[in-house]
Amino acid sequence: MPRMPMIERLYRTPVVQAVAKKAGLPEPPRLVRGRIYPTLPIALATPGGGRLAADTLTLLGLSPTEALRDVPDARTQGEDGRAKPPAYPTKLGALVLDVTGLRTIDELELVRQVLRPAVRALGNGGRVIVVARTETTLDDLEAISVQHSFDGIMRTIGKELRAGATANLLWTLPETTPADLASTFSFLLQGRSAYVDGQAWTIGHADTPVLSDQPYAGRIVVVTGSARGIGAAISRTFARDGATVVGVDMPASGEGLAAVMNEIKGSALQLDISTPEAGARIAAHVTSRYGDDARVFAIVHCAGILRDKLVANMDEKLWAAVLKVNLASQFAMDDALLDGRPGGIADGGRILTISSTSGWAGSRGQTNYAAAKSALIGRVRALAPRLAPRGITVNAVAPGFIVTDMTASIPFLEREMFSRMNSAQQGGKPVDVAETLAYLADPASQAVTGQVVRVCGQAILGA
Amino acid sequence: MSAPRAVIVGGNRVPFVKMGTAYAKASAQDLLTAALDGLVARYGLAGQRLGEVAGGAVLKHTRDFNLTREAVLGSALDPSTPACDLAQACATSLEAVIYLSNKIATGQIQSGIACGVDSTSDAPIVVTEQLRQTLLALNAARTLPAKLAALASIRPAHLAPQAPAVTEPRTGLSMGEHQALTTKAWGITREAQDELTVASHQALARAWSEGFFDELVTPYLGVTIDKILRPDTSMEKLAALKPVFGGPEGTMTAGNSTALTDGAAAVLVVSEEWADIHHLPKLARFVDAEVAAVDYVDGEEGLLMAPAYAVPRLLARNGLTFDDFDFIEIHEAFAATVLSHLAAWESEEFCTTKLGLTHALGAVDRAKLNVNGSSLAAGHPFAATGARMTASLAAMLKAKGPGSKGLISICAAGGQGVAAILEAV
Missing domain, CATH: 3.40.50.720 (NAD(P)-binding Rossmann-like Domain)
Known part of the structure; x- marks a missing residue:
């Protein structure tokens, strides 16, 4: 290690750290790394009825809870008299959002309903995974636009999340299977993806082998x-x-x-x-x-x-x-x-x-x-x-x-x-x-x- | 079933440096461990148990009585790999190659590493004999007056440390002084010595620039190339140097003599079967070896002339002549040493009277001699030189092609010489 310069040593002192925190420079969150799944519950939402994410979680042996929805009936009255969105009983480890079936602008409301309570509940190192449909596989102009909206939604959620939580988007094809998606889900849910945030990439389809913890044995x-x-x-x-x-x-x-x-x-x-x-x-x-x-x-x-x-x-x-x-x-x-x-x-x-x-x-x-x-x-x-x-x-x-x-x-x-x-x-x-x-x-x-x-x-x- | 044969898989060494420079603070054990670890990494041997690691050092602390074993324990090899220290002066690691090859041939082991190290920077400092006697007496004294009496016998002159000397105990002459006598006897000229020196530096520099050492050397402590190497040396530069051995009329200078060097080298020697099972390259087969000694004490023969005897005996036993070899590697203790050996083999008188041959052994084709440089340019960390030469020769033979042959010859203190034959697989 090179010797720390004076200004850096000064910055590391408790007094300056306290000032820094007040000035909006808090100590950054500690990221959880490694082959570790969230210990907190994983919530799943499938507005539009897509099955891909649900089946992928099942394949990974993970049992998600159903995501809460911020609809008027589910809201409660706060002490200040304002309506509060429904609250999860515990912090969330992840929200998995399968939007592959969404086609209309009106249906985007279903996404907002899920995001509002879930983002409030995400704990340290929480994950938002959005599974969407690659627009090139769609014909309908509105459907294409709607699918593309998830790029902006995901990136914004990524910027709003704190405490080491991340949001990422996976583009999928109609042929994409849970087996195709499993390695990506495993990566995104685990600590391995701690520093991957605000990204979108495509999962296609192939003859995909089963996921393993020692994938490179003999290779x-x-x-x-x-x-x-x-x-x-x-x-x-x-x-x-x-x-x-x-x-x-x-x-x-x-x-x-x-x-x-x-x-x-x-x-x-x-x-x-x-x-x-x-x-x-x-x-x-x-x-x-x-x-x-x-x-x-x-x-x-x-x-x-x-x-x-x-x-x-x-x-x-x-x-x-x-x-x-x-x-x-x-x-x-x-x-x-x-x-x-x-x-x-x-x-x-x-x-x-x-x-x-x-x-x-x-x-x-x-x-x-x-x-x-x-x-x-x-x-x-x-x-x-x-x-x-x-x-x-x-x-x-x-x-x-x-x-x-x-x-x-x-x-x-x-x-x-x-x-x-x-x-x-x-x-x-x-x-x-x-x-x-x-x-x-x-x-x-x-x-x-x-x-x-x-x-x-x-x-x-x-x- | 024929006896198993030993093959050279490859080697590794640290870049060699002048004593007291980049490795001044590294111990012999540190250097040897680095050489072993580089070899282990090159061949993916981490965590493996080998049959035996054999090696040593010429300048050795008493604390290093188990130097090779300690280096193995500090390396990435399986700690259950046995090791032994052996010594044959400047031919130590070549003797280790022979030792392991013989064990492989008898089936006692399947794999081993021959290695050597010398650090003139880590040389043990010895006290005077008088001080040593006094300290022993002090240790034995039981009463205070006896202890004081022992201490009182110390004189200031006793306290001067004894620098490590490369002198022959029986003659008191240094190796260079001995060689100077031989050089004069054979009439080896200054010009011939300087020419050989320039050739060595140029050849080593070319080998480095061609990447020859990419698979033979691993950097150590930030040093990435042999530091004694002078690619730009010339006859003019060498001519300017004053003689250091043989008096004012002498021909041997610091330029055409090897420098005191820090370094370590290792070579992986295994049975052909073991190489196949572990998917390791087989560069060259170990064919045969011969050790000779001469009576230099009475001046009958030169101290460093034993290889002149070892090589002909080895050739005769294998039915070979110099023409059968593609590469001939003769350790350059001094340029004059190599030239004295060559002169002896070309001398009808020497070969008939001293070797009992019917005619001169013949000339060595200079185009085959030390083609990638040798100790004058690379340096000579005594016990490491044999492993350096063995690994380099094996790599050259592999490049030359199956069946090509190489000869190694190393002179050693005590009037001894070791020669060996390798053949490309």
């Missing part, structure tokens, strides 16, 4: 950039879930790489991923360590570099270095690993990459970095349908402000400001990015492909 996962920070957390998370991890990092980062790989019983490959033979070297490592028949189940492209300069000062070297390492190298590695060679990516495998809020929203001084990170989003969306026939899914995460050794070098006030500019009112941890990737790569997430999920605590930036 090889390659993580580039795994010597430290987010890459190390990704490696540890996949290993926790059963994976045999092949960690890849620059030869100069070998010491940290060896330590992480020994900790998780993986194997280390010291390799500059921007060399043309990187993909072949990874495949050769896989067969030489794990047998000629061994194949990669998932590759997580985490390695990346920064060469920040305002575009007015950006020369061709800074430009090219970032595009080569952060973008072109992934094309080259994937091409090699997808050509059917021993040690390459197996059919039914996974390709994952790390975009960035900088790629999503732009970031001053980072044209090269934003170009690469934004390009990755385009690549994920275009590559997914091309690899669908082989059962290979392609997804990305876009981290927001994640606290690492690198961010520790940002001056305190700036860092404190950045880290609070989101609904969670704090920076995320590397494990939050790792958990999201591990969910996206899960064999049970077969129906999730071509998606970019932000891990940003619903950052204001580019929301």
